[in-house]
Each structure stands twice: as C-alpha cells, then as structure tokens.
Amino acid sequence: MSRTRSISQEILVHFASKIPEKLSSKWTRFVCVSDTHNKIDRDKYQVPNGDVFRKYLTSISLQKKFLILMIFNTVVHAGDMTGLGKVEQVRDTVNWIKNLPHKYKVIIAGNHDLTLDETFYEKNWNRFHYNKEDPKEAINIIKNAGNGVVYLNEESFTIPDKGIQIWGSPWTPEFYEWAFNGQRGQCLKEKWGQIPQTTHILMTHGPPYNILDKTHHSGENVGCEDLLERIKVIKPYVHIFGHIHEAYGVLEKTWESTDQDRKKTIFINASTTTIEYEPENAAVVFDYPPTHPL
Ligand code: 5GP
Ligand code: MN
Ligand code: MN
Ligand code: MN
Numbered sequence: 001m002s003r004t005r006s007i008s009q010e011i012l013v014h015f016a017s018k019i020p021e022k023l024s025s026k027w028t029r030f031v032c033v034s035d036t037h038n039k040i041d042r043d044k045y046q047v048p049n050g051d052v053f054r055k056y057l058t059s060i061s062l063q064k065k066f067l068i069l070m071i072f073n074t075v076v077h078a079g080d081m082t083g084l085g086k087v088e089q090v091r092d093t094v095n096w097i098k099n100l101p102h103k104y105k106v107i108i109a110g111n112h113d114l115t116l117d118e119t120f121y122e123k124n125w126n127r128f129h130y131n132k133e134d135p136k137e138a139i140n141i142i143k144n145a146g147n148g149v150v151y152l153n154e155e156s157f158t159i160p161d162k163g164i165q166i167w168g169s170p171w172t173p174e175f176y177e178w179a180f181n182g183q184r185g186q187c188l189k190e191k192w193g194q195i196p197q198t199t200h201i202l203m204t205h206g207p208p209y210n211i212l213d214k215t216h217h218s219g220e221n222v223g224c225e226d227l228l229e230r231i232k233v234i235k236p237y238v239h240i241f242g243h244i245h246e247a248y249g250v251l252e253k254t255w256e257s258t259d260q261d262r263k264k265t266i267f268i269n270a271s272t273t274t275i276e277y278e279p280e281n282a283a284v285v286f287d288y289p290p291t292h293p294l
Helices: 051-059 062-069 087-098 118-127 135-143 186-193 225-234
Strands: 012-015 028-033 074-078 104-108 149-151 155-159 164-169 201-204 238-241 249-254 264-269 284-288
Touching (some): 028 238, 074 238, 087 104, 087 149, 104 164, 104 201, 118 135, 186 225
Parallel strands (some): 074 104, 164 201, 201 238
Antiparallel strands (some): 012 284, 028 284, 249 264
C-alpha cells in the first residue's frame, strides 16, 4: 500500500501548558497522563482537549462546529491509575477519565492497580488491604466503562477511521512484588514478544532501559532491558509510559537503520505525579499526522 508523505508529517510534541494552534481536523491529538494514583483534583488539573478549537467554536458559525467535532482527540493513561487498586479507587479514576471530552480514552493498568491483576490479587491481597476487594468488580468497572474508554491488557486497539494501532501492557520488572510484576529475562521477554510489529503507538506502564528511567533514590536506570530489545525491532512512532515518576519528560531517539520505514521513536514518560505523589506534571500532548510518519 502506498502512502503519500511529506516533510511536514512529523509527530509534534507539546506540553499542556503551551499548545500551539496548528492542528487541523485531519491530525489526531493525543493527551498523555500517567500515575495519577487518585491524586487528581478534577477542578484543578487540566487535561487539554484541543482547547484552541473549542475557543474557535464559540466565535464562529454552526457550520464549522461540525468540522470541529470531527477532531479525534484521544487521552491515554499509562497505568497506576489508583493508589492501591481498591474498587472505589478504580471507580473514581474511571469516572474522571470517562467524563473527559475526548473521543477515546485508552488506558492500561500499573503495579499499583492491584485488583486488576486478579491472579496476583487473589494470592496477595492481605499484604495490601485490610478487607478483600472484589477484583472482578474492579475489572468490570473498567471494561464496561463505555464513553470511549478502551482498556488494554496486552492487546491492541486501532483508532477507527484513522488506522493508528495502539498496543498496551501493564507489566513492569519485579520490584517488591506488586501487581503485573515479571522477572527480568525470559518472563518479560515473552510478554514483549507479543507486541505486534505493526504497532504505531506503544503503551507500557514502565520505561525501557536507559530511557527516562533514572530513579531519584539510587540514580540507577531501572527500565526494562527486554523491552528495549523489542522496541529496537518494532520502532514504534511513539512509546508512552510512566512508573518512574521522577523521570517525567520526552526524549526522541533516531534509529540507525537503512530502512525507509520508522526512522525514530518519541519516548514520553507521562508521569503526572511527582516522586512525592503530587499531581504537578502537565499532561504531554502530541499531534499525530494524517498519514503515518516515516
Ligand atoms: P510506583 O510505586 O508508583 O510504581 O513507583 C514510584 C517510585 O518508585 C518511582 O518513581 C521510583 O522512584 C520507584 N521505583 C519504581 N519501580 C522501581 C524499580 O524497579 N527500581 C527502583 N530502584 N525504583 C523503582
Ligand atoms: Mn506510580
Ligand atoms: Mn509504590
Ligand atoms: Mn508504577
């Protein structure tokens, strides 16, 4: 299949505090948050939704309103959506996310979302909770949220009419035996082996090794080596994660390759809360061009 490409078809990354007005309705705007840990005050924390166009909307005719509604804004959440995965905490986060004005809300779990890892929770619940929660109820809240909420647990979602393929996974390398923790080496390697080669946007809770993965405590890079190896093969256009709160930021990596396809990956550590679990980091926004970039 041939696609037309031009030099302007680059993914553009912005921080929520300053989003430019250049998006056309053919682009897809993604708004990334992560590690919100039930710390979001809905009235204070701004999740941008192409505000520019909404401003535009109020000052022009109804005719244009239709065009504006066609913008495919998507919000993504890269896990640790709760403090400790209690049913009420899951409900609280899902209610917040599902009521955002974005068309799709693509979310994954993280190591703190304990009940969403049902097998883990059945064995370990009393390490974390005084009373046992019902993991099935928590999972149902997410799966049946509706209103554009898409929950990815080692699976893909392709944005309808856009063909942008997103794959998401909650797994991270073992650290104090939390939910969705896997041993470095064989276990995680098999997990990452499932990521389809065709993935355009990858979402995992944790970073790959040596990319926005430096911990404040020890200064170590604690990202997953096996994930990095898989990423070198797939070269997704964007990789969104969180987990290492203090490594919030964006990094672009150009691949040494003679291929015509997939020349670089933009890595986004979207951790919304800081190392003190304060929701101080702005959502990271990127605009995905009408055709896939190089
Ligand atoms: P969380 O508990 O929210 O998953 O992670 C919170 C913090 O724990 C991170 O910001 C990071 O400082 C630390 N942390 C998480 N995973 C690891 C890990 O695998 N190794 C180390 N050394 N620290 C981690
Ligand atoms: Mn976290
Ligand atoms: Mn923790
Ligand atoms: Mn985490």
